[in-house]
Amino acid sequence: MRTVGRLHLITDTRPGRDAVAVAAAALQAGFDTVQVRPEDAVTDREAYELTVRILELCRRHGAACLVNDRLHVAVAAGADGGHVGADDLPVAAARRVLGPDAILGATARNAVQARRAVADGATYLGVGPAFATTTKTGLPDAIGPAGVQAVVEAVDVPVVAIGGVTAARAAELFAVGVHAVAVVGAVSTAVDPGAAAAAFFTVVPR
Numbered sequence: 778m779r780t781v782g783r784l785h786l787i788t789d790t791r792p793g794r795d796a797v798a799v800a801a802a803a804l805q806a807g808f809d810t811v812q813v814r815p816e817d818a819v820t821d822r823e824a825y826e827l828t829v830r831i832l833e834l835c836r837r838h839g840a841a842c843l844v845n846d847r848l849h850v851a852v853a854a855g856a857d858g859g860h861v862g863a864d865d866l867p868v869a870a871a872r873r874v875l876g877p878d879a880i881l882g883a884t885a886r887n888a889v890q891a892r893r894a895v896a897d898g899a900t901y902l903g904v905g906p907a908f909a910t911t912t913k914t915g916l917p918d919a920i921g922p923a924g925v926q927a928v929v930e931a932v933d934v935p936v937v938a939i940g941g942v943t944a945a946r947a948a949e950l951f952a953v954g955v956h957a958v959a960v961v962g963a964v965s966t967a968v969d970p971g972a973a974a975a976a977f978f979t980v981v982p983r
């Protein structure tokens with residue numbers, strides 16, 4: 778199984794966004810994982826074609842490619858794994874779909890959810906929202922670095938913090954022990970996504 782990366786770009790497929798160009802810039806700047814996260818309006822065919830393009834970029838950079846929610850697309854495209862949350866396949870079922878060697882991320886907000894996801898086969902935990910975000914609507918209140926730290930201290934698998942993550946805030950999150958951060962808006966909405974991504978590379982603990 779490929780190891781879990783430290784800097785995860787999550788694709789922004791909202792209208793007007795160029796997910797492939799942003800992924801290329803982030804990979805060039807040092808991001809080591811791209812999670813393809815198709816909006817609900819994106820068809821499976823579109824999600825598959827996007828994943829194939831992103832996977833080719835990831836392979837060129839030695840990076841991991843994951844697919845959010847739609848694990849059949851991950852398997853069909855030959856991606857490195859997927860990510861599931863409360864509205865997706867249960868973690869144990871997702872593990873059966875992906876097989877024992879794939880990377881499987883699961884969303885958790887607290888220690889109880891985290892331990893359950895690990896017991897059911899999660900490779901890493903996506904924990905947040907760490908800070909308030911407008912990228913995804915309907916989220917519960919942000920849990921802050923302290924809430925993320927509570928999960929870090931509850932499990933022995935990598936924690937990937939998500940939600941309102943900027944380069945400055947990433948330093949706070951690494952300081953409480955996260956393995957990685959996942960980013961959408963701070964890179965995808967930047968005037969220069971490559972420069973925005975490069976700012977994260979400087980805060981990853983070596």
Ligand SMILES: Cc1ncc(COP(=O)(O)OP(=O)(O)O)c(N)n1
Binds near residue numbers: 846860902904
């Ligand atoms: C790294 C990471 N953490 C959390 C999420 C959220 O996934 P999920 O709960 O399935 O919500 P949607 O992304 O499907 O809206 C994630 N995608 N990645």
Ligand SMILES: Cc1ncsc1CCOP(=O)(O)O
Binds near residue numbers: 905906910939940962
């Ligand atoms: C998919 C998801 N899950 C929790 S927050 C979030 C979106 C994160 O986007 P941003 O990095 O722009 O806050």
Ligand SMILES: [Mg+2]
Binds near residue numbers: 865
């Ligand atoms: Mg989901």
